[in-house]
Amino acid sequence: MRLSYLLSLISFLLQLCHNVAIFPGNIVNHYYLNKQRFLLEILHHLPEPLLHEQWLGLGQQIVTDKSQYVHYNDHMIKFYQLLSTDRLLPRDVYYNPQQPEHYQETVGLFHFFYNTREWSTLRQNICWARVFVNPGLFLNALIQTLMKRDDYRALIVPRIYELLPAPYHSEQVLREASRFNYANWIWQNQEQGNDTGVQLVLPKRLLPDNLSGGLRNTSKWSEAMSEVHILSLEERRQSKGLALLIEDPGWLSYWYYINMGIALQEEPTETDRLRDWFYFQLSQLLARYKLELYARKLEYRRLARVRKQEFTPLRTWHYQRYQLETEETLEYLSNLIEKLLIDVQEAISTQRLLLSNGTLIDLRHDQNWQLGLAELFPYDLSQLQMPSAKEAQQLLDLHTMLRDPRFYFYADRILYAYRSYRSAFQPNYRQLVRPTDLRILEVQVSPLITYEEPVDIDVSNLLHSRHFFFGNQFMWPQAMQVRKRRLQQRPFRINLQLESNKTQSIILRTYLTTSGGNMNEEPFYQLDSFLTVLHAGNNFINRESIDFSGMIGDHISITELYHYVRLAERDQFDFPLNITIPSCGFPRRLILPRGGATKGLSMRLFVLATPYNYRARQENELNCDFSNGVSSWDELPFGYPFERFVGDEEELHDAHTMWKAVEIQHEDRNTLIDN
Known part of the structure; x- marks a missing residue:
């Protein structure tokens, strides 16, 4: 009994890194809020020159005092030589770290950030780089620093497609957002009626609703966003098919x-x-x-x-x-x-x-x-x-x-x-991974249903920066959202029945594949892997799709984040330690391919049980921290047994495996709402 409790505890602790939660009482202080606001203001309108007077004044010179750095290495020396001889990559040049010169500059600037002793030094270097360094190179080095410095990892960096929206959206969205003029838009609406591509969202609401922590479309959200005009831009060419x-x-x-x-x-x-x-x-x-x-x-x-x-x-x-x-x-x-x-x-x-x-x-x-x-x-x-x-x-x-x-x-x-x-x-x-004292008796899967849903994506960084400065004071009065459609699935459950001759712990892996074919030619997509404890006799295990490891849900947008920070600075909101999600998690809503509309898409689920060898390790790769490696349940290769070609198909047909035919249905959003 003691062993069972211990294994259950281990499983629970190891799963914590895969689940996003907001813990009561884990509230940040004003020191953190000042850093977070600084970061958001620095990252605001990256492609354009910095207009914020406070940070512009601080960014006139990089810190050259070597005593302010933990290490002053060769990368920094080379970077400073380029700076001193006016050979840094120009601001208006296309940046790509796979270009050798660009990569070397990125490494140098990264060390000028990463090796700083104090926040004040890092802040000045960030301001300097924001003013004088190529924006793509600056952002790369800054994100790397915030990922790899333990003391700054709690700071929330908005999603890359909000910071640099252009590569992620159509040319039409880019053109209309970058040319948007609020005064002209108001006049057009009054004089010509509401026939422009941009609409004011009233009542205020953003999709999807179900963010972690319940931080969207609530009374506190309305308070934070009270002075923000939410503008919705319709994308004319919606993604479809592949x-x-x-x-x-x-x-x-x-x-x-x-x-x-x-x-x-x-x-x-x-x-x-x-x-x-x-x-x-x-x-x-x-x-x-x-x-x-x-x-x-x-x-x-x-x-x-x-x-x-x-x-x-x-x-x-x-x-x-x-x-x-x-x-x-x-x-x-x-x-x-x-x-x-x-x-x-x-x-x-x-x-x-x-x-x-x-x-x-x-x-x-x-x-x-x-x-x-x-x-x-x-x-x-x-x-x-x-x-x-x-x-x-x-x-x-x-x-x-x-x-x-x-x-x-x-x-x-x-x-x-x-x-x-x-x-x-x-x-x-x-032979090392085949349990001898268990059988998988049955696998049941709740209905698998995909659908397309509307979602708002913040492209406020495409708006011209003149809309955000009034009397030289930075304000955030507007948020531009692009309404898109995306693939989504309803939550589902996998129920497993296993028979064991003893109390033991095992790892269960589930894969999704096609309805048939040569094992070495079919794609096998791993949905989940988890640790569980079996007792002697029949065991019933339920696994919810929301708990699948390595998956993440939706995040709060850059505009909402900024206004929540401002609300917390006025002591009107208890800002949680982290109200966003890990960057290196895979979107949970994309784990199923689009189902069949009239006839379900025939697929198979493959379940594999292997013994637990007490070598599980918990790391922080969901937060893009690979300094100590990655999390794993055991020492088997990731994706086992499909990381190689399977030579013996009997390996996939034994008591510790199970194949289950499943169907994925696709429904339109109206049908789902009616149901």
Whole structure:
């Protein structure tokens, strides 16, 4: 009984990092609020020159006193040399950390932020960089600092698609928002009637309602937003079909954040696990993309090279147009992947690999296969230096990379090489992970229903900054929202019945896949993995979709956050320690592909039980902190057993596994409301 209690406690504690909660009494003080307001005012209208007089005055000079830094390293010396000789990247140049010069400057500025001893030094350097440094480079270095400094991690950084909205929205939205004139709009409404693309939201309300902590559309929310005009901009071209997934800001920004978190790690611990985790995330994105292709009745097993694609014009943060990939880029990437495939095949056939330092290793000896994995499969994209990355191309920009169908073609080939290598050299875990004293008897799934819902996305940073300064005083009187439609699903439940011959703890993993086909060609998307305790006899386990690990819900917008901070500064609101959500969590609403409208989409659920070996570890990767590695339940590879090619299908058909046929239905919003 004591063991059962202990395991239950371990499970509860480990799940805390995956659930977003606001704890009563965890209220911030004015010192925190001053920092939070400063951060929001600095990040306001990033592409435009800073107009806030207080921060403008503080930002005239970078702190050069070396005693104000914990370390003053070579990166800082090189950055200051560029500054002293007027060779920093200009403010109006397209920024991409995959451009070698841009990357080196980013590292230098990051250390001028990260190594500061005091908040006052960091604040002055932030102000200076906001005034004089390229906005894209400045934001990259600042986000990196706030992710990696423990003492500043509590500060809330708004979502990247609110800070730099341009790459995430259509050219029509960008054009109408950036040209919006409130006085002219009022006159047009009075003289010509309400026929413009911008509408005043009355009564005040933003969608969705169900934010963590219940902080939207309440009486306190109305108080915070009392002086704000909420303006809704209608987007004429709504996303549909496959674009409903790959143009979703949550989908796009997830890839942005995990790459930002992994980049600029000084000496990461648990490097092997971090690499496994990164390639698992890449495989998850590819599997989820393929499941959407499957749902749309498109070819999904073998992705073909895209020869000609429909191109939706987008603009970067400083309104430069993105282009399709140049021939130079396509040739470079094709050669890079072709070399990888050849190197992997040669390593498999010869059982040897020549490392970059000139050492020839036997991949069968000891853990040398891990050395080969590190050599062949790097995972920090910011160090993938691309000669043509100085040009704005969708495939090479972290903001837009996942929009491009070629991304998934390249990912498919890279992951094929990755799985081939692991299949050849990875130790066989099969006997270690097969429980002998349990059986999965039954799996039941509540109705799986997807639908499209309206959502408001804050694009206030697209409005001209002149709308926010009155008598040289900064104010936030307007919030521009774009109303979009997005994919969503109703909460669902998985009920499991297991029979055990003893009290034991196990890990249960659930995967979603297609209705049939070759195991090594079908996509397997991991919905969940969790620790549970079995007792002798029959065990009934219920798992709610809202509790699936690594998933997050919706967040508060940049405008709402600012006005809540101002309300708290007037002692009219108890500001919780964190009223936003982790950046590196995957949007919970995107875990199911779009269901069938008239006939349900046929799919299967695969459930796998493995023993718990008491080696679970809790880390902070949901907050993009990879300094100590990543969370895991055991030492199995992430995505087990699909991180390699499954050679024996009996491995997936035993007492500790279960296949369950399921259907996903798609309903329109009106039907859901009626029900």
